[in-house]
Amino acid sequence: MWESESDSAARHKYGDGILTSNKHTVKTQGFLQRGHSWYVATDIPSDFLVQIGEANFHLHKYPLISRSGKMSRIIYESREADVNKIVMNDIPGGFEAFELAAKFCYGIAVDLTAGNISGLRCSAEYLEMTEDLEEGNLIFKTEAFLSYVVLSSWRDSIVVLKSCEKLSPWSENLQIVRRCSESIAWKACANPKGIRWSYTGRTSSKISSPRWNSNSNSNDMMKDATSPSRNQLVPPDWWFEDVSILRIDHFVRVITAIKVKGMRFELIGAAIMHYATKWLQGLVSETTITFDETSNYGISNSHSSSSGSGSNWIKGGGGGLHMIVSGGTRDETSTIQAKEQRMIIESLISIIPPQKDTVSCTFLLRLLRMAIMLKVAPALVTELEKRVGMQFEQATLSDLLIPCYNKGETMMYDVDLVLRLLEHFLVQEQTESSSPTRQSISEKHLGSNLNAKARVARLVDSYLTEVSRDRNLSLTKFQVLAEALPESARTCDDGLYRAIDSYLKAHPTLSEHERKRLCRVMDCQKLSIDACMHAAQNERLPLRVVVQVLFAEQVKISTALSNPSLKDVETFTQPMVTNRKTLLEATPQSFQEGWEAAKKDVNTLKFELESVKAKYLELQNDMENLQKQFDKMLKQKQSSAWSSGWKKLSKLTKMTNVQNHDHDTLPRSNNLASVEQNRKSTRRWRNSIS
Structure with missing residues (x-):
């Protein structure tokens, strides 16, 4: 007090x-x-x-x-x-x-x-x-x-x-x-120096409000004697809980007045997040999407009930609260609650300080999800999307899996929204790099920008892997999102290859041209050894892509072997191993589990290939036996018709031998020429008969 x-x-x-x-x-x-x-x-x-x-x-x-x-x-x-x-x-x-x-x-x-x-x-x-x-x-x-x-x-x-x-x-x-x-x-x-902090045993187990008075009476001294520490420092968020009981319009007035007084924007952002967590119960719940028999998406949010205002939450059989956003009619109470929540979201968006990192990216994305669901004013939604783009590298995969609330849309997740967030991130990065104040920054800041793009690239690849399982995701949207990032953002395309393979699994009816078009977004030279081994035996990939993968791997091996010094070979292979370890550490768990499943598929394919080879050898032996039998039967049929021809051939051979004996008196060179000529004529004649 x-x-x-x-x-x-x-x-x-x-x-x-x-x-x-x-x-x-x-x-x-x-x-x-x-x-x-x-x-x-x-x-x-x-x-x-x-x-x-x-x-x-x-x-x-x-x-x-x-x-x-x-x-x-x-x-x-x-x-x-x-x-x-x-x-x-x-x-x-x-x-x-x-x-x-x-x-x-x-x-x-x-x-x-x-x-x-x-x-x-x-x-x-x-x-x-x-x-x-x-x-x-x-x-x-x-x-x-x-x-x-x-x-x-x-x-x-x-x-x-x-x-x-x-x-x-x-x-x-x-x-x-x-x-x-x-x-x-x-x-x-x-100034906290003018505040004396005292504990009054608040039921919420949080320390109470301070007293603005350095002088205390005897009662206060007795209270302070029972407190853990009389000189306890005042925490910077001591006023959050008291202010959060206010209605949204009065809370906005207080925050506006606090801004004018010059409080740090980090504290203001923390107070806004505290207020939103208390009054927007759906903000902190995890959203899962399931399919029902009518092919509609049912979105369920489970969280603890409280006295704060909420959306149209209804009791579910699982003990939690479930929110149905597809189909159905809303009663009057739910409509009023939705309007209240919409007003709260719009007010909070308008008072968030403009500085970066004022609030967390997770908070912004969850606020954006609720804003889209409750149909907040489009201008405020766009403003919120720009703020997410400012710190998009801090996002997580679970926060990006925002359901598609647009009527008539058959996709499970809002891919267009993620594409807009990515575009805002790229515009922000380009603006910062081209500004005069950013031109004189050190290489450390440039490296942080590259790391931010690399994190965003891994995040987008993981997102593509997740949403590619949706059979209603078009090839064009997948390709546009995959190609939105510049080539320099990805040092390794293993995550992108994983997303492509997942898309091919979920869309087995793609034509050869569509599969080639899909694989163009990937650079085969940026694949690791494990990815190359998987791609070389992946029957879902077009043959041309498999050849490109094998050629790229062969070039790497040739480059390594052509290096004369062993030291250089080690320096060539060591970064590859290091990059693979870094990649595995930075790869999501679902991606690593996918690689394990892919390795099992490779072993299965090897076993099936050996079985096919054995069957092929058996068929080849059977074919040779059949050919021998056919030749034998053919010779038996031709022997009776050709007997007279063979007798004539023997007579002609005897006559030729006599003539050769008569010409023995000629010079040796002439005899050799004639013998060679007779031999050729005989072979030619024999060939003509056969």
Whole structure:
């Protein structure tokens, strides 16, 4: 609790909140309540009835007109000769505030507190209880209590601002909201050295609000004696929980005032996240997507129920809360809750500081998911997408798996949204690198930019692997998202190859041309050894891609072997191994499990290939046996028809031998020529017969 030095003086001056009027026109001992009616305990019968809703106040005219300008005008300016009843359903604060104002008119002591001061101040303004009618009238005294007592106390300022939720627009016009917001902002931004922290045993197990006073009385000293440490430092987020109980419009006023005071944007962002976590229950729940029999997407969110506002959550059989966003009609209550949540999201987006890393990327993505689901204004959604793009490298795969809420869309996840986020990230990177202030940065910052792109590349590859299982994902959207990043962002295309292989598994009906088009997004020279081994035996890939993979691997091996020094070979292969280890460490668990499954598929394919080879050898032996049998049968058929021809051939052979013997007397050279000629003619003749 905050207390100023003038707090005790103010309470002493105003009787510790006990308010009385100076004149006593009607002697009374107080009000008596019977059911919904109030009577004045006096001997004079009442002559005036004030009706507020179901409450009836049986009063007297003179005490009211002597201090209320509105009552006086109504009674004296009425066309009726004798007005004895009035209906005032529009009085701010309701019958509770009017009861206190009526008691003040009768001179009955009224206890002013932080809970009733705002309603009494607004009702006094409504009843026109000004100084013109009586010095020290209700407006003056309630205004003094607000200024000197309430605004000097942290707790009272919070309570008054909370009570103003039902007093609009009166509380706004009377500047109660503005003054309380500025008081809270001033105390939240105060120097912690002037705050004495004390533990008061708050039930939420969180340390309580500090007290704005370096001097303490004996009671405070006894409390501090039981605390763990009197000199406990004030945590920077001490004011988060107290401010988070406010309604969203008042919370925005407080945060705006805190911004003007110059508080660090990291603390403001943390306060916004704390508020959103409390009032947007769907923000911290995990979303899972399942298919039903009608091919609609059912999105279920499980989280603990609380008193905060929520969307159209309904009880599920699993003990959690489930939210159905496809089909179905909403009742009136759900519609009102959806409007409240939409207003909260739009207000939070508008007050997030513009600096980078004000809030976490996970918070922005979950806020974006709810904004799309509740159909927040498109301009605010675009602004939120740009903020996500500023720190897109901090995102996780689970945060990017945002369901597609567009009607008529058959895809399971919103791939177009991720593409827009990636484009905002690239635009932001290009803007920072081309700005004059960024041109003089060191190489360390340039390396951080490259690391950011590498992280985004791994994130996009993992996202593509996940969404590729959706059979409604078109090839064009997959290709556009895969090619959105520059080539320098990926040092290894193993993740991209994994996504391509997953897409080919989920879409077995792709044509050869479509498969080639899909594989163009991958660079075969950036694949690791494991990926090359898998791709070389992957029957889903086009043959041309398999050849490219084998050629790229052969080039790597040739380059390594052609190096004359063993030292150079080691330096060539060592980065490859290091890159593989780094890749495996940075690869998601689902990706590594996919590689294990792929290795099992490779072993299965090897076994099937050996079986096919054995069957092929058996078929080849059977074919040779059949060929031999066929040749044998063919020779048997031709032997009878060719017997006479073979006899003629033998006679011609004998005649040729005789002629050769007669020519032996010729020179040896001539004999050799003739023998060669006869041999050729005989072979030619034999060939012609066969």
